[in-house]
Amino acid sequence: xxxxxxxxxxxxxxxxxxxxxxxxxxxxxxxxxxxxxxxxxxxxxxxxxxxxxxxxxxxxxxxxxxxxxxxxxxxxxxxxxxxxxxxxxxxxxxxxxxxxxxxxxxxxxxxxxxxxxxxxxxxxxxxxxxxxxxxxxxxxxxxxxxxxxxxxxxxxxxxxxxxxxxxxxxxxxxxxxxxxxxxxxxxxxxxxxxxxxxxxxxxxxxxxxxxxxxxxxxxxxxxxxxxxxxxxxxxxxxxxxxxxxxxxxxxxxxxxxxxxxxxx
Amino acid sequence: xxxxxxxxxxxxxxxxxxxxxxxxxxxxxxxxxxxxxxxxxxxxxxxxxxxxxxxxxxxxxxxxxxxxxxxxxxxxxxxxxxxxxxxxxxxxxxxxxxxxxxxxxxxxxxxxxxxxxxxxxxxxxxxxxxxxxxxxxxxxxxxxxxxxxxxxxxxxxxxxxxxxxxxxxxxxxxxxxxxxxxxxxxxxxxxxxxxxxxxxxxxxxxxxxxxxxxxxxxxxxxxxxxxxxxxxxxxxxxxxxxxxxxxxxxxxxxxxxxxxxxxxxxxxxxxxxxxxxxxxxxxxxxxxxxxxxxxxxxxxxxxxxxxxxxxxxxxxxxxxxxxxxxxxxx
Numbered sequence: 001x002x003x004x005x006x007x008x009x010x011x012x013x014x015x016x017x018x019x020x021x022x023x024x025x026x027x028x029x030x031x032x033x034x035x036x037x038x039x040x041x042x043x044x045x046x047x048x049x050x051x052x053x054x055x056x057x058x059x060x061x062x063x064x065x066x067x068x069x070x071x072x073x074x075x076x077x078x079x080x081x082x083x084x085x086x087x088x089x090x091x092x093x094x095x096x097x098x099x100x101x102x103x104x105x106x107x108x109x110x111x112x113x114x115x116x117x118x119x120x121x122x123x124x125x126x127x128x129x130x131x132x133x134x135x136x137x138x139x140x141x142x143x144x145x146x147x148x149x150x151x152x153x154x155x156x157x158x159x160x161x162x163x164x165x166x167x168x169x170x171x172x173x174x175x176x177x178x179x180x181x182x183x184x185x186x187x188x189x190x191x192x193x194x195x196x197x198x199x200x201x202x203x204x205x206x207x208x209x210x211x212x213x214x215x216x217x218x219x220x221x222x223x224x225x226x227x228x229x230x231x232x233x234x235x236x237x238x239x240x241x242x243x244x245x246x247x248x249x250x251x252x253x254x255x256x257x258x259x260x261x262x263x264x
Numbered sequence: 265x266x267x268x269x270x271x272x273x274x275x276x277x278x279x280x281x282x283x284x285x286x287x288x289x290x291x292x293x294x295x296x297x298x299x300x301x302x303x304x305x306x307x308x309x310x311x312x313x314x315x316x317x318x319x320x321x322x323x324x325x326x327x328x329x330x331x332x333x334x335x336x337x338x339x340x341x342x343x344x345x346x347x348x349x350x351x352x353x354x355x356x357x358x359x360x361x362x363x364x365x366x367x368x369x370x371x372x373x374x375x376x377x378x379x380x381x382x383x384x385x386x387x388x389x390x391x392x393x394x395x396x397x398x399x400x401x402x403x404x405x406x407x408x409x410x411x412x413x414x415x416x417x418x419x420x421x422x423x424x425x426x427x428x429x430x431x432x433x434x435x436x437x438x439x440x441x442x443x444x445x446x447x448x449x450x451x452x453x454x455x456x457x458x459x460x461x462x463x464x465x466x467x468x469x470x471x472x473x474x475x476x477x478x479x480x481x482x483x484x485x486x487x488x489x490x491x492x493x494x495x496x497x498x499x500x501x502x503x504x505x506x507x508x509x510x511x512x513x514x515x516x517x518x519x520x521x522x523x524x525x526x527x528x529x530x531x532x533x534x535x536x537x538x539x540x541x542x543x544x545x546x547x548x549x550x551x552x553x554x555x556x557x558x559x560x561x562x563x564x565x566x567x568x569x570x571x572x573x574x575x576x577x578x579x580x581x582x583x584x585x586x587x588x589x590x591x592x593x594x
Contacts, residue, residue, distance in 0.1 A: 047483075050486075050487060051486075052483060052486055052487075072486065072489055072490065072491045073489040073490075075489075076486075076487060076488055076489030077489070079487075080487070081487040082487075083483050083484060083487070086481060086484075088480060089347045089348070089349065089479065090344075090347075090349075090479050090529070090534040091529075091533070091534055092476075092533070092534050092535060093533060093535075096533070096535050100473075100476055100477060100480070100488060101488060103473060103477060103488050103489050103490065104488060104489030107473075108470070108471060108472075108473040108474055109470065109473075110473070111537075152488075153487075
């Protein structure tokens, strides 16, 4: 049984419907990439999967339970969601900020104890944050903040992780290291991970399954080599690309074609 | 962790006790220190000094303590839930409604509820209105702030309209009220407001973790396990009611709710578990001090305490704003 199931969901904001009749399934031990052009409905799908917005029609199930009926804290215990990067207004210490991730497990009447600090050290190690642990979240770089936010999401040891463009502010070293960490959690701990990505090649390298989103619907879904094909990408993004077999793990590699090289 | 929180809180507590004691000794009228202490030591005593200490100075100091703590605490709450370091207890229009109610009573003599009833009524109307508007827009911060600002302007224009149609003497009384004062005549009212507001504030202290989460934004707070919308409404209503109580009994005392949260955030960091109680203690000390100054500065003329808090807070704010990196925002 899939741990997270989106069943024929339509959703949007106010009057406008952004996604129409989307269905997908996320399994344990699976890393699923969600790709698609700007404004195609990826973030709306993300917010529906996390239960932030209610579907206009259709259902989202967490382990077979309709998430509308799961209390917020219970939901947050099993599912870590990381929205797109947004500045933090108040100057929390990095360590205090990460520990806020324990709220779902520990509740409001709680002071961090030994267990929490063990977990804290673990995620600080994992995400290479030792250098900035005593800094304030308002004064670190975007890439550092993104890692701190991931640490906050990982400290609750979730079964499911959903991320909206977690690598967009990172340099290549940290892109790879974060995708490695997620891949490792998926393979070793059998976490289920759904991740919105802009970089098609990153998606090809790491994801077990890719959902290609177009105009609020899923246009293709399958293994990277089944989805990342020239004709599908051209159709969805309306731009020219070349797809070749890459040198690493024989995954497809998408080449962009700049205008000056285009033959008519 | 524990010590880091406890030391500033204890120091601020000690400071508050000292400030309260000095305020008792000094006060507005001249009483020899020995007589103040005598009166304090003999709660069942009698005489003019005894009455002055027990029925005038003490309630006034208690009111200053409670209102100071309430404004600072509500300032912290509004800054956190609106994710805006410029928010304060009056941002969402509570004071505007209160001012309108009070002006109607003072200037036009409307209202059988008395002055306090009228200003509380005004506050409630503005809370209700802002709530209704925001609830249609999912309590987004922008809508809350805009609705608050709109109603503040609307109410203050109505106050100006009332002023422009009335005689100078009544307007003078209303203006003095608007600037805030802790010299409430009704001792029973002081105790009532003090008990209500301080129980609300103590209740609030249990929710500091929720404030931490909300201050990260509604979406992130939701993903961390908080029902952000419900929680925001809870804080909005609670802090607005506490603010309304303050406005009704002490007028619109400016700047405490803005400056003290900043000061405390710098002192103990932004985590609300430490910051909220410290802000309340600091707010009390600040307001009681300002009130004592307002009584002494041009004696026998008593200045509105809101003027003193405004000037003191403004100068203080400016000095520290000019020191680079002091606030940690940039």
